Structure formats: C-alpha cells, structure tokens
Amino acid sequence: MSDETKKSEDVTKIAFTPERQKAFEATVAKYERKASALLPTLYLAQEQFGFLSPQVMVHVGKLLDMPPREVFEAASFYTMFRKKDMGQYLLQVCQNVSCCMMGSDDLFQVIKEELGIGPDEVTADKKFSLQPVQCLGSCDTAPVVQINDDYVERLDAEKFRALIKKLAAGEKVAEVNS
Amino acid sequence: MKLLAPERRILTKGIDTPNLNTIEVYEKQGGYSAMKKAFGMAPDAIIGEVKASGLRGRGGAGFPTGMKWGFVPFNLGKPIYLLCNADESEPGCFKDRLLLEKNPHLLIEGIIIASFAVRSHKSYIYVRGEYTLAAKIVQKAIDEAYAKGYLGKNILGSKHDLDLVLHRGAGAYICGEETGLISSLEGKKGYPRLKPPFPAVSGFLNCPTVVNNVETLCTVPWIIQNGGATYATYGTEKSKGTRLFCLSGWVNKPGVYEEELGLPLKVMIDHYGGGMKDGSKLKAVIPGGSSTPPLTPEEVDKCLLDYDHIATFGSFLGAGGIIVIPEHIPLIKILERISEFYWDESCGQCTPCREGTGWLFKTIRSIEHHHGHKEDIDDLKRTATSMMGATICALSDAAAMPVLGFLKKFPQDFQALLDEAERKRKVSAGRKLDGQETTEMTEVTR
Ligand SMILES: Cc1cc2nc3c(=O)[nH]c(=O)nc-3n(C[C@H](O)[C@H](O)[C@H](O)COP(=O)(O)O)c2cc1C
Numbered sequence: 107m108s109d110e111t112k113k114s115e116d117v118t119k120i121a122f123t124p125e126r127q128k129a130f131e132a133t134v135a136k137y138e139r140k141a142s143a144l145l146p147t148l149y150l151a152q153e154q155f156g157f158l159s160p161q162v163m164v165h166v167g168k169l170l171d172m173p174p175r176e177v178f179e180a181a182s183f184y185t186m187f188r189k190k191d192m193g194q195y196l197l198q199v200c201q202n203v204s205c206c207m208m209g210s211d212d213l214f215q216v217i218k219e220e221l222g223i224g225p226d227e228v229t230a231d232k233k234f235s236l237q238p239v240q241c242l243g244s245c246d247t248a249p250v251v252q253i254n255d256d257y258v259e260r261l262d263a264e265k266f267r268a269l270i271k272k273l274a275a276g277e278k279v280a281e282v283n284s
Numbered sequence: 285m286k287l288l289a290p291e292r293r294i295l296t297k298g299i300d301t302p303n304l305n306t307i308e309v310y311e312k313q314g315g316y317s318a319m320k321k322a323f324g325m326a327p328d329a330i331i332g333e334v335k336a337s338g339l340r341g342r343g344g345a346g347f348p349t350g351m352k353w354g355f356v357p358f359n360l361g362k363p364i365y366l367l368c369n370a371d372e373s374e375p376g377c378f379k380d381r382l383l384l385e386k387n388p389h390l391l392i393e394g395i396i397i398a399s400f401a402v403r404s405h406k407s408y409i410y411v412r413g414e415y416t417l418a419a420k421i422v423q424k425a426i427d428e429a430y431a432k433g434y435l436g437k438n439i440l441g442s443k444h445d446l447d448l449v450l451h452r453g454a455g456a457y458i459c460g461e462e463t464g465l466i467s468s469l470e471g472k473k474g475y476p477r478l479k480p481p482f483p484a485v486s487g488f489l490n491c492p493t494v495v496n497n498v499e500t501l502c503t504v505p506w507i508i509q510n511g512g513a514t515y516a517t518y519g520t521e522k523s524k525g526t527r528l529f530c531l532s533g534w535v536n537k538p539g540v541y542e543e544e545l546g547l548p549l550k551v552m553i554d555h556y557g558g559g560m561k562d563g564s565k566l567k568a569v570i571p572g573g574s575s576t577p578p579l580t581p582e583e584v585d586k587c588l589l590d591y592d593h594i595a596t597f598g599s600f601l602g603a604g605g606i607i608v609i610p611e612h613i614p615l616i617k618i619l620e621r622i623s624e625f626y627w628d629e630s631c632g633q634c635t636p637c638r639e640g641t642g643w644l645f646k647t648i649r650s651i652e653h654h655h656g657h658k659e660d661i662d663d664l665k666r667t668a669t670s671m672m673g674a675t676i677c678a679l680s681d682a683a684a685m686p687v688l689g690f691l692k693k694f695p696q697d698f699q700a701l702l703d704e705a706e707r708k709r710k711v712s713a714g715r716k717l718d719g720q721e722t723t724e725m726t727e728v729t730r
C-alpha cells in the first residue's frame with residue numbers, strides 16, 4: 107500500500123492531494139446539499155487511500171459536515187467501498203443467474219486453484235482479492251468478471267486462467283482485455 | 285408476424301454508427317432537433333404528446349409517463365427535480381447500459397425535453413456504480429452539451445435553464461427503487477420511503493420529483509419529433525410502442541433487441557436469439573428480469589410480449605430481461621441464485637422482507653442440497669405470500685414472486701428433490717440401524 111495509507115493512522119494528518127481537494131470542491135458545488143456529495147467524496151478518498159479506513163471516513167465527515175457515524179453507515183451500506191486493503195486487483199466474479207448458467211462456478215474454481223483464495227480473501231502478496239458480486243448488467247456476455255473498474259466478458263476457465271497469469275506477470279487489464 | 289424493420293426502430297436506429305456518442309455525429313444523425321422543436325411548444329403540449337403516445341415507464345413498474353408528469357404540482361414555489369434512474373441492477377437487464385454507452389446524447393436530449401415539460405431546472409442521472417465506462421461516456425457527453433449551450437442557462441434562447449449532474453451509485457440494488465434512489469442522492473443510506481407521498485409531490489429534498497428510467501427518457505425525443513399519435517401506432521392496442529429486450533442465457537445470439545410490443549416471445553428467442561444454443565431443449569424462460577415468474581415451454585410458444593398478454597400467464601414484462609433456461613440447468617439452482625440476490629439486497633427496514641428473503645433463500649438452498657422436507661413447499665408458499673404487499677417497497681414482492689412462480693409452474697422439479705432427500709434419509713437411517721457409520725448430513729442449519 108501507498109505511504110498515504112500508513113499516514114492514515116493519524117486522522118489529523120489525512121488530507122486530499124491538492125488535485126483531489128480541487129476535484130472535491132468542484133463536486134460539492136454541483137449539489138444543493140453538501141451531504142449529497144457523500145458518494146463522490148468517498149470515491150475520491152478510496153482512489154487516493156486505496157480503501158476507507160475509519161480515519162479516512164472521519165476526514166470525509168469533516169469535509170461534508172457530517173457526523174462520522176453517518177459516513178460509516180453509508181460506507182458499509184454500499185458494497186463498492188472497500189473497508190480493508192483488497193490489493194492491486196479486485197476480482198469481482200458475477201454469480202447471478204445468467205453468469206451461473208454460462209459457467210461462473212468454474213471461474214471461482216480457477217481462482218481457488220491459481221490463487222488459493224475464496225470470497226473476500228486477499229492473496230498474501232496483496233496482488234489479488236476475490237469478491238462474488240451480483241448481476242453486473244452484462245448478461246449477454248456472460249460469464250463476466252469485473253477487475254477493479256474493467257469488465258472482462260465471455261470468459262471460460264481457460265481464458266480466465268491465462269488472464270490471471272498475465273496479470274500476475276505484470277500485464278495491465280487493458281492489455282489483456284483487447 | 286412482421287418484424288420491426290431496422291429503419292423503423294425508435295431507440296436503436298443507427299446505434300452502431302461509429303462515434304455516435306459524440307455530439308457531432310449525434311447531431312449529424314438529426315440529434316437535438318426534437319429539443320429545438322420542443323422549445324417551440326408549450327410545456328403542457330409536450331406532456332400532452334407523451335400522454336397521447338401511451339408510453340409507459342420502462343424501469344419495471346410500467347406507469348404511464350405522461351400521467352406521472354401531469355401529477356407534478358408546478359405552483360408550489362419549490363424547485364422541481366428530474367431524476368434519471370440509470371441504476372439498472374435487476375438480474376437479466378442490461379439495456380440501459382447500451383443506451384448510456386452508445387447513445388448518451390439521446391438520453392441528454394430526452395432529459396432536456398422532459399425537464400422543460402415538468403418545469404425542472406436541475407436534473408441528476410443516477411448511474412449504478414459498476415457502470416464506470418458508461419459514467420465516463422455520459423460525463424463527456426454532458427460536457428459537450430454544456431459547451432454547445434444545450435445545458436446551462438437560457439438554453440438556445442428558450443429561457444429554460446437546466447443543470448444536469450451525473451451521480452454514481454456505489455453498489456446497492458435498492459437504490460434503483462425510486463425512493464431509495466432519492467435517499468441515496470441525499471447522502472444517506474439508500475432506504476426506500478413509504479408512499480404516499482409520491483415523489484412527484486414530495487421527493488428529493490421534499491420537493492416535487494420526477495423519476496424516470498433511461499429508456500423511458502430516451503423515447504421522448506422521438507415522440508416529440510414524430511408525435512404521440514404516431515408512436516401509438518407501434519405495438520398493440522394497449523401496449524404501445526417499442527421496447528428494448530435483453531436476451532441472455534442459453535441462446536445463440538444473446539444481446540439487446542428492440543421490438544414492437546406484442547411480438548411473440550418465441551420469435552424473440554428463435555429469430556433474434558438464433559434459437560437454443562447447441563440445440564438444447566428449452567426448460568423455462570424468465571421473461572422480464574429475475575423478479576418475474578417463469579414461463580413453461582408451452583407458455584413460451586403462446587406468449588406475446590405485451591403487458592396484458594403476459595399477465596394472463598401470471599408474469600410481467602418487468603424491465604425487459606429475458607433469461608432462457610435449457611433443460612440441463614436445474615431450476616433449483618436458478619431459484620437459489622435469485623433468492624440469494626434478494627436476500628443480499630434487502631435493505632432490512634421491513635420485517636417481512638428482511639426475514640422472509642433469508643428464510644426463502646435458506647429453505648431453497650436446503651432443498652437444493654437434498655435436505656428438504658415435504659412441508660418445505662407449503663412453507664415456502666406461505667412465507668412468500670406473507671411477503672407480498674406488506675412492505676415499504678416492492679423488493680419484498682420481487683423476492684416472493686419468482687418463488688411462487690417456479691413452485692407453481694414446475695412442481696415436479698421440486699418434488700423430485702424432496703423425494704431424493706427422503707430417499708437419502710431412509711438410506712441413512714437404514715445404515716444407522718445396521719450399526720454403520722454415516723457421514724451424511726440430514727439437516728442444514730438455518
Ligand atoms: C427493488 C426495486 C428496484 C428497482 N430498480 C430499478 C432500476 O434499476 N432502474 C429503474 O429504472 N427502475 C427501477 N425500479 C423502478 C423504480 O422504482 C421506478 O418505478 C422507475 O425508475 C420509474 O421510472 P419509469 O416510470 O420511467 O419506469 C425499481 C423498483 C424496485 C421496487
């Protein structure tokens with residue numbers, strides 16, 4: 107993890123980078139109430155700090171004039187906010203109807219075999235983590251895995267195994283997803 | 285049966301034109317001319333056209349759009365908000381993503397016209413968090429529309445102001461429910477609220493609020509350009525217009541297909557979907573997204589994709605997600621995934637939903653793993669029935685309906701699993717009598 111995360115131990119030292127602070131101010135200005143900017147602000151924070159530690163959430167509360175409790179509650183309500191370090195690649199495997207029908211169980215099996223992790227686990231080298239997710243709105247290209255932001259579609263066990271190996275070897279998702 | 289000719293398509297005509305998501309190409313295709321026409325009309329006349337079109341909301345509930353707009357109290361002196369629901373998360377549905385990614389300016393044009401009609405000067409597009417690519421594309425389109433003067437103050441000298449903001453959700457199906465969406469946009473957990481008051485009267489920040497689905501709003505420019513009466517010539521007597529159908533599962537050509545309402549479901553599967561993959565036999569079809577009760581193969585042969593006809597088979601068009609299930613996939617597995625989904629996504633405010641979704645899921649899973657008992661079927665039916673119409677929002681009904689539907693239409697599949705469980709128990713009891721060790725679990729903990 108980045109130095110910024112280590113610093114996040116001490117809430118008084120937490121701050122957005124100047125660009126993110128600017129982006130934050132521009133975002134707040136779009137809404138009629140500061141609190142409405144909660145989700146975009148949490149996204150900015152997650153982008154910078156990797157995940158939302160309690161200290162980061164306290165900071166977001168301060169920025170938005172919200173009690174920390176409300177920030178914690180919201181952050182745990184929405185599944186896309188990470189409450190712990192999920193490593194470099196979060197593998198979000200769709201387990202819903204169409205993906206299941208088209209073979210998503212095999213993809214979970216590949217992850218188990220190649221990386222030795224199950225749901226919500228992170229590999230020891232912090233490179234990969236697994237999160238089973240619900241329908242990603244891409245059932246026509248099932249089975250689908252979302253890796254961080256990118257959708258990887260029409261997978262099967264062999265393609266997925268090859269993909270994981272490439273990512274482990276340092277290739278980028280965009281490079282292997284064309 | 286006549287198919288909708290490509291040039292008559294309303295939402296997807298030319299959707300594969302390269303760079304259609306840029307304002308130049310969109311305008312070259314005639315884009316934004318409906319907006320210009322609308323500014324020459326009275327807002328009430330626009331509402332009148334939409335009423336005449338017979339357009340019903342494409343987000344799932346099917347409420348008449350013109351009527352919804354007509355409910356807005358324009359003279360309260362409060363701001364009026366227009367929220368575009370782009371939270372698309374019902375399993376089996378992926379049509380809004382297509383529109384957002386391929387034709388964002390169509391949506392923006394629809395929003396501008398709708399905002400003018402309902403006298404709204406602030407609009408949000410609430411897009412589901414996972415749709416990061418769509419969000420980027422729509423944001424770029426919004427920026428282009430501002431640069432052209434189609435958004436902002438006094439649009440094209442019309443005296444109409446509109447600010448449009450893209451807002452990303454963060455992974456919560458319940459934020460697709462309109463009042464959950466409103467709570468979320470106010471910076472809270474996405475808890476739905478009791479209706480009435482309906483959002484049209486008191487919604488976002490307690491102000492009048494119109495919530496419409498992406499596809500609904502994307503239909504508006506065509507209606508204004510061609511007239512509500514022309515739109516009403518598409519489809520059937522009572523189900524007007526075209527819709528986007530999302531075809532997935534065991535077909536050769538899954539995808540999004542626009543068709544007139546009233547098309548036989550069988551034509552959708554065989555013609556557009558290219559028939560069953562690998563020549564497999566059809567077992568069942570979920571016609572409108574995971575919450576809609578399934579159809580048997582005999583029903584699929586007869587069913588027309590219109591609001592009323594499908595209701596005679598006890599199901600709905602929902603949000604247009606057609607999931608085709610072949611014989612070799614156990615239905616219990618499908619139902620297990622569906623009921624786990626609703627259990628996962630229940631916000632927990634209402635007891636029947638919070639407890640019921642968990643009970644359904646666990647019972648179904650235990651039947652799937654051959655731990656069921658013959659009472660389970662009645663138990664499932666009783667639980668599901670008690671979840672209907674008893675809660676703040678319709679997620680509870682959405683969870684109950686497929687369970688009741690599968691049990692009613694495919695009783696033999698569930699009975700077979702219970703028989704198998706019974707047989708296993710007998711074998712296991714027999715072994716115990718013989719004094720043999722048994723490792724078989726007979727009960728799953730709930
Ligand atoms: C649990 C639940 C989830 C829903 N999800 C969506 C959704 O993702 N997108 C949507 O447009 N409507 C969704 N709806 C329907 C909305 O509440 C609302 O009816 C719709 O956005 C209104 O727009 P329309 O009239 O244009 O269809 C959902 C409803 C329920 C009960």
Ligand code: SF4
Nearest residue numbers: 631633634637675677
């Ligand atoms: S019905 Fe379910 S999802 Fe809807 S408000 Fe009640 S608990 Fe929440």
Ligand code: FES
Nearest residue numbers: 200205242244245
């Ligand atoms: S079921 Fe996996 S994307 Fe819809």
